[in-house]
Amino acid sequence: AxxxxxxxxxxxxxxxxxxxxxxxxxxxxxxxxxxxxxxxxxxxxxxxxxxxxxxxxxxxxxxxxxxxxxxxxxxxxxxxxxxxxxxxxxxxxxxxxxxxxxxxxxxxxxxxxxxxxxxxxxxxxxxxxxxxxxxxxxxxxxxxxxxxxxxxxxxxxxxxxxxxxxxxxxxxxxxxxxxxxxxxxxxxxxxxxxxxxxxxxxxxxxxxxxxxxxxxxxxxxxxxxxxxxxxxxxxxxxxxxxxxxxxxxxxxxxxxxxxxxxxxxxxxxxxxxxxxxxxxxxxxxxxxxxxxxxxxxxxxxxxxxxxxxxxxxxxxxxxxxxxxxxxxxxxxxxxxxxxxxxVIDHDVLNANHTIHKGNLTIGSGKNVTFDFHNSATGLVELNVTFKVNTSSIRPHDFVDLSFYLRGASDPHEYLRLGYENTAPAFFLDRGNSKVNFVSSNPFYTDKTSVNFLPYSTELNTYKIYAIADRNILEVYLNDGLAVSTNTFFFTEGNHIGSIDVIAGIDGVYELVDFEVKQLSV
Ligand code: FRU
The missing domain is CATH 2.115.10.20 (Glycosyl hydrolase domain; family 43)
Incomplete structure (x- = not known):
């Protein structure tokens, strides 16, 4: 057709x-x-x-x-x-x-x-x-x-x-x-x-x-x-x-x-x-x-x-x-x-790319860009543990830690997901797309959020596991305490090919552990 x-x-x-x-x-x-x-x-x-x-x-x-x-x-x-x-x-x-x-x-x-x-x-x-x-x-x-x-x-x-x-x-x-x-x-x-x-x-x-x-x-x-x-x-x-x-x-x-x-x-x-x-x-x-x-x-x-x-x-x-x-x-x-x-059997999947980093402090400029441009499969796993240093936050600061999952051939189509400390909540924005359905359907809610508390209170630590598979994103917070499943629609073939990590304010967020895997079947 x-x-x-x-x-x-x-x-x-x-x-x-x-x-x-x-x-x-x-x-x-x-x-x-x-x-x-x-x-x-x-x-x-x-x-x-x-x-x-x-x-x-x-x-x-x-x-x-x-x-x-x-x-x-x-x-x-x-x-x-x-x-x-x-x-x-x-x-x-x-x-x-x-x-x-x-x-x-x-x-x-x-x-x-x-x-x-x-x-x-x-x-x-x-x-x-x-x-x-x-x-x-x-x-x-x-x-x-x-x-x-x-x-x-x-x-x-x-x-x-x-x-x-x-x-x-x-x-x-x-x-x-x-x-x-x-x-x-x-x-x-x-x-x-x-x-x-x-x-x-x-x-x-x-x-x-x-x-x-x-x-x-x-x-x-x-x-x-x-x-x-x-x-x-x-x-x-x-x-x-x-x-x-x-x-x-x-x-x-x-x-x-x-x-x-x-x-x-x-x-x-x-x-x-x-x-x-x-x-x-x-x-x-x-x-x-x-x-x-x-x-x-x-x-x-x-x-x-x-x-x-x-x-x-x-x-x-x-x-x-x-x-x-x-x-x-x-x-x-x-x-x-x-x-x-x-439930994912990784033995039947190929890991084409794995990027693993630890102990990175994230600033308000563009940080740790991962780029799969030439070989995007559209199947990407993101595993993040991050820590919030609340002492450097002033009242009324909007203090987000955002992950921009961008299309490989058109980076202006992207998912933005992350955490904001004032709410505090996990958020997802799936509205940045050139596909007509996304902008025109009044029921296709762009932005959703979920209350998100530290995984470990002493350390002010949070965990996000996300898996994007062509047109669907599943996010598991703190080992599955809360889950958010949402479809998303980019222009055909514009598979997620890079991730930008950006924080609202310098020095607040530390990526204790950050792993991105691109997979294929
Ligand atoms: C739920 C439902 C069921 C029904 C089926 C019909 O989505 O409405 O109650 O059995 O779908 O397709």
């Missing part, structure tokens, strides 16, 4: 070859073949959302690069959609869908919402070939409330009660319904988790995961209270529209789950990601060591249908690994928070 923008296609963020993609679905790990499966909401016929809507399919050996597979599940008519849902491995054949010829580790059962003009009902399908093709259960639907706003079943095995659990949204009643089952076909309502968090227009894509509490690397926090549990349950919940950042976002709640009720510890809604592009989060089933790994759609319903990419629209986020850790949001409180780490 004349407007093909394939040079800007992300390298390690999954994109469909062509067509429209939204939510991740059916995430599971096959431990027989050591393969990760990801399905997704897919319209192969257009680059905007539309029906017939399918489950597209991709697989990965390393959670870093993906192989496109054939469409896995489709609707029975063109005006219907196979909406979001999940997959479990039915080791013990509780569903009776399998016979002994199917390896217990490959007894794949899918749950999805069947969307028609009349209703949203819950369907089951099973796979006899490890997740490539599916047979729809003859007793569908397995749940029907005569509602048009009832969707996104996420199913998992609950060890403690030895039952299957399904959470799904009665979207416009602001209810997450919790059902249980012994055979994956008959489901009994246990409770409603209702009217929690930010409501917005509607609830979508709930999830419930048991997440380990790990000791913080901040030594002031290790209270060694032996009676505290080593995990908590976390409810994930997406809303759209009505997000605080605009459009769609994913919130979470920390609490307990007894097989019937989820009880939140407090009344707080927490952000899974502070950027504009992290929606419909889902966790993988059947992971090694019960690690909590998950992925989100890296876009926003406010503008996802307008972004300047072709012949596809949207990518997924990187896969993330989640743990709970304590932290100090201020001088008096100690709170639990989700920590996110990107």
């Amino acid at each position: 004349s407007n093909d923008t394939s040079l800007n296609r992300p390298l390690i963020h999954f994109t469909p070859e062509k067509g429209w993609m939204n939510d991740p679905n059916g995430l599971f790990y096959d431990n027989v073949t050591d393969l990760w499966h990801m399905y997704y909401q897919f319209n192969p016929n257009d680059t905007v959302w539309g029906q017939p809507l399918y489950w597209g399919h991709a697989t990965s050996k390393n959670l870093t690069t993906w192989t496109h597979e054939n469409i896995a599940i489709g609707p029975d008519s063109d005006d219907a959609g196979v909406f979001s849902g999940s997959i479990v491995i039915d080791y013990n054949n509780t569903s009776n869908f399998f016979n002994s010829s199917i390896n217990p580790g490959q007894r794949v059962v899918a749950f999805y919402t069947y969307n028609t003009a009349e209703s949203q009902t819950q369907y089951v399908a099973y796979s006899l070939d490890g997740g490539y093709t599916f047979t729809k259960y003859s007793g569908n639907p397995v749940l029907n409330l005569n509602s048009t706003q009832f969707r996104d079943p996420k199913v998992f095995w609950h060890d403690e009660t030895e039952k299957w659990i399904m959470v799904l949204a009665l979207s416009q009643e602001y209810k997450v319904q919790i059902y249980s089952s012994e055979n994956l076909k008959e489901w009994e309502l246990q409770s409603n988790f209702s009217h929690h968090g930010i409501l917005g227009y509607q609830y979508e894509c709930p999830g419930l995961s048991k997440i380990p509490i790990v000791k913080s690397s901040d030594s002031s926090l290790n209270s060694s209270n032996s009676t505290s549990p080593d995990y908590k349950w976390v409810m994930f919940l997406s809303i759209n529209p009505g997000a605080p950042q605009g459009g769609s976002f994913t919130q979470y709640f920390i609490g307990d789950f007894d097989g019937k009720n989820f009880t939140a510890d407090d009344h707080q809604t927490r952000f899974l990601d502070f950027g504009k592009d992290y929606y419909a989060f889902q966790a993988f089933d059947n992971t090694p060591n019960n690690d909590v790994l998950g992925v989100a759609w890296a876009s926003n319903w406010e503008y996802g249908g307008f972004v300047p990419t072709s012949p596809w629209r949207s990518s997924m986020s990187l896969i993330r690994n989640f743990t709970l850790q304590e932290y100090h949001p201020n001088g008096e409180a100690t709170e639990l928070n989700l920590f996110s780490q990107p």
Whole structure:
């Protein structure tokens, strides 16, 4: 196509070859073949959302690069959609869908919402070939409330009660319904988790995961209270529209789950990601060591249908690994928070350039320019630890430490990100681009920020890990205490090729450690 923008296609963020993609679905790990499966909401016929809507399919050996597979599940008519849902491995054949010829580790059962003009009902399908093709259960639907706003079943095995659990949204009643089952076909309502968090227009894509509490690397926090549990349950919940950042976002709640009720510890809604592009989060089933790994759609319903990419629209986020850790949001409180780490297998990537510096004091002129001009791949990792010398700051100084990630062929297109000490906050400005969409779309928020406190108070030290991949930037602050995921759009082929570091005031910032890596697949 004349407007093909394939040079800007992300390298390690999954994109469909062509067509429209939204939510991740059916995430599971096959431990027989050591393969990760990801399905997704897919319209192969257009680059905007539309029906017939399918489950597209991709697989990965390393959670870093993906192989496109054939469409896995489709609707029975063109005006219907196979909406979001999940997959479990039915080791013990509780569903009776399998016979002994199917390896217990490959007894794949899918749950999805069947969307028609009349209703949203819950369907089951099973796979006899490890997740490539599916047979729809003859007793569908397995749940029907005569509602048009009832969707996104996420199913998992609950060890403690030895039952299957399904959470799904009665979207416009602001209810997450919790059902249980012994055979994956008959489901009994246990409770409603209702009217929690930010409501917005509607609830979508709930999830419930048991997440380990790990000791913080901040030594002031290790209270060694032996009676505290080593995990908590976390409810994930997406809303759209009505997000605080605009459009769609994913919130979470920390609490307990007894097989019937989820009880939140407090009344707080927490952000899974502070950027504009992290929606419909889902966790993988059947992971090694019960690690909590998950992925989100890296876009926003406010503008996802307008972004300047072709012949596809949207990518997924990187896969993330989640743990709970304590932290100090201020001088008096100690709170639990989700920590996110990107899962990247560097063995499958080539590091074309690495620049590593330590103990550099940054001034207000242009400092440490790194230049990949002749070989920009568009995949760049930035790892920074910096220290703030507050004694040389006067009141009302605007004291930023800015990283300018500039296009290789046109440096006037750039991302500016960094930290400012008066706010204090991390900031990102993705608005410096010649692409018409960036300046003209009123929902494409240029500037976002996140509260950012020292990683280590004594040393006044902060950490930023950022990865830019062609048209998406993920930033992890202080080892994943806060994350911000945002797409960005430069002129096609103008890959990030240099980084300038500039401070607002001389002598305030020291780069304790600074590493830039340019990678390729
Ligand atoms: C969330 C969502 C889901 C629905 C799917 C349809 O982005 O609206 O609630 O199942 O997308 O594609």
